[in-house]
Amino acid sequence: MRYLPLNDADRTSMLATVGVNHIDDLFTDVPEGLLNPKIDLPNHQGEMSVERDLGAMAAKNIAASNVPFFVGCGACKHHIPATADHIIQRSEFLTSYTPYQPEIAQGTLQYLFEFQTQVAALTGMDVANASMYDGSTACAEAALMARRVTKRKKVILSGGLHPHYAQVVKTNSELLGDDVIFSHVTPDGKGTARDLVDEETSCVIVQTPDVFGNARDLTKISKICQEKGALLIVAVTEIVSLGALKSPGEMGADIVVAEGQSIGVPLNFGGPYVGLFATRQKYMRQMPGRLCGETVDAEGKRGFVLTLSTREQHIRRDKATSNICTNSGLCALAFTVHMTLLGEAGIRKMATLSHEAACATADALEAVDGVDVINKTFFNEFTIRTPKKSGEVIESLAAKGVLGGVPGDRLWPGNPDTENVIIVAATEMTRESDITAYVKALGEVL
Numbered sequence: 001m002r003y004l005p006l007n008d009a010d011r012t013s014m015l016a017t018v019g020v021n022h023i024d025d026l027f028t029d030v031p032e033g034l035l036n037p038k039i040d041l042p043n044h045q046g047e048m049s050v051e052r053d054l055g056a057m058a059a060k061n062i063a064a065s066n067v068p069f070f071v072g073c074g075a076c077k078h079h080i081p082a083t084a085d086h087i088i089q090r091s092e093f094l095t096s097y098t099p100y101q102p103e104i105a106q107g108t109l110q111y112l113f114e115f116q117t118q119v120a121a122l123t124g125m126d127v128a129n130a131s132m133y134d135g136s137t138a139c140a141e142a143a144l145m146a147r148r149v150t151k152r153k154k155v156i157l158s159g160g161l162h163p164h165y166a167q168v169v170k171t172n173s174e175l176l177g178d179d180v181i182f183s184h185v186t187p188d189g190k191g192t193a194r195d196l197v198d199e200e201t202s203c204v205i206v207q208t209p210d211v212f213g214n215a216r217d218l219t220k221i222s223k224i225c226q227e228k229g230a231l232l233i234v235a236v237t238e239i240v241s242l243g244a245l246k247s248p249g250e251m252g253a254d255i256v257v258a259e260g261q262s263i264g265v266p267l268n269f270g271g272p273y274v275g276l277f278a279t280r281q282k283y284m285r286q287m288p289g290r291l292c293g294e295t296v297d298a299e300g301k302r303g304f305v306l307t308l309s310t311r312e313q314h315i316r317r318d319k320a321t322s323n324i325c326t327n328s329g330l331c332a333l334a335f336t337v338h339m340t341l342l343g344e345a346g347i348r349k350m351a352t353l354s355h356e357a358a359c360a361t362a363d364a365l366e367a368v369d370g371v372d373v374i375n376k377t378f379f380n381e382f383t384i385r386t387p388k389k390s391g392e393v394i395e396s397l398a399a400k401g402v403l404g405g406v407p408g409d410r411l412w413p414g415n416p417d418t419e420n421v422i423i424v425a426a427t428e429m430t431r432e433s434d435i436t437a438y439v440k441a442l443g444e445v446l
Helices: 008-018 023-027 047-058 082-088 106-123 135-150 163-174 219-228 239-243 281-286 329-366 390-399 432-445
Strands: 154-157 179-182 201-207 231-236 255-259 275-279 291-296 302-308 381-385 421-425
Touching: 008 023, 082 329, 106 239, 106 255, 106 275, 106 291, 106 302, 106 329, 135 154, 135 163, 135 201, 135 231, 135 255, 135 275, 135 281, 154 163, 163 179, 163 201, 201 219, 219 231, 231 239, 239 329, 275 281, 329 381, 329 421, 329 432, 390 421, 390 432
Parallel strands: 154 179, 154 201, 201 231, 231 255
Antiparallel strands: 255 275, 291 302, 381 421
16 A cells, blocks of 8 residues: 555545545536547457557548648748757657756756757847746746736737637636736737736737737837836747747847747647747746756866756745646757757758748749738748638648648637638748649639
8 A cells, every 4th residue: 555645534634625525526627528538449459450540540640741731830840850859869868857866967957958048049038947848838837927026917918829829828827817818819910919008917928920920029019018017928939930030038028938849849740849938037036947057066067957946846846936747858859959950050041941931932822813911021921811711721722632721710710800811831841842732722722
């Protein structure tokens, strides 16, 4: 019984302490269909049968590298050097975990320190952490951090924020009793968030380039936030954009969160990815997760430590700023290896090629009868409007072997302003033949 220390009386006492009658009461916020899903699989099969059935399921997927691919919205197809994959598969990296003991985890701590340095440089901020799952959860953590800093409970979400990010923020913040306000969704980039800021506002969360691809100048909203005592949180779903655009830090951001998948991390049909989180030094102690620092040992040699680590797994768990219990360490390493190989010149070149590919794609698609490009400025994603509903168009394109983007009626179901829009992404991996195939297929579909 050494590994099962609790008896029925202990469990009953614990449940009474938190005010519930049964352990199932702890999961009332989870829909029944998700808590106990019905899975259409036989109860048991032999190994060969399982391999055969799972292989047939996997074969239904269409890999990004197998067809013309124009999907983005926080998950972009970029080239990853073979060196990155080779390094992260070394056993000392592949099997490493949370660096609780710095004296035996110097390698892990060093690459996390380098990772933080790169993220801070890209975002234009003073300090970055190394402990986020992905961009959406980093965004939610930023809202909670703003609550701690400002002692306010009103969160304003820009209509240009990725709706998945917005929903994660809503889930986390509303459980604490915060008032989460959504500004109007506008594909043309004309937001209303700045009009909602007042003295009760904890933070305003905006995205650039926004979910429709519009590159945003945030200096005005930054000044408004400063005047009202609110924090400006900037989300970046395409981190490569910071190789070409002005950084959020330069535009006055207080917290920057981002999805780092585009650098070093393959698509993998949805993850795992790596979240980025950076802020100004004066807010450093309110950051969630961990912060690695550089120091010297007793002999004066360079060394690395966990400078800040108030997580629930550590000694100061009562002062934890987050309940993150692990992190995307291997993905962070992949990001760092790729960024190191690129350097400043490389990331700028990568950004330039992606932007040029997007411009070429936009010009070609706008020449198709019935297609309008909504954006005036964009980086590597833009939005088109078609005469047919976007979901139907995307499904028809997929049947012709082209993954043409993300349909608006999937991201904003029931919204008439977005049911005919498609968000299209292009990168340095986009070839002229891909664009030609897209134009041909779209013309046939419309």
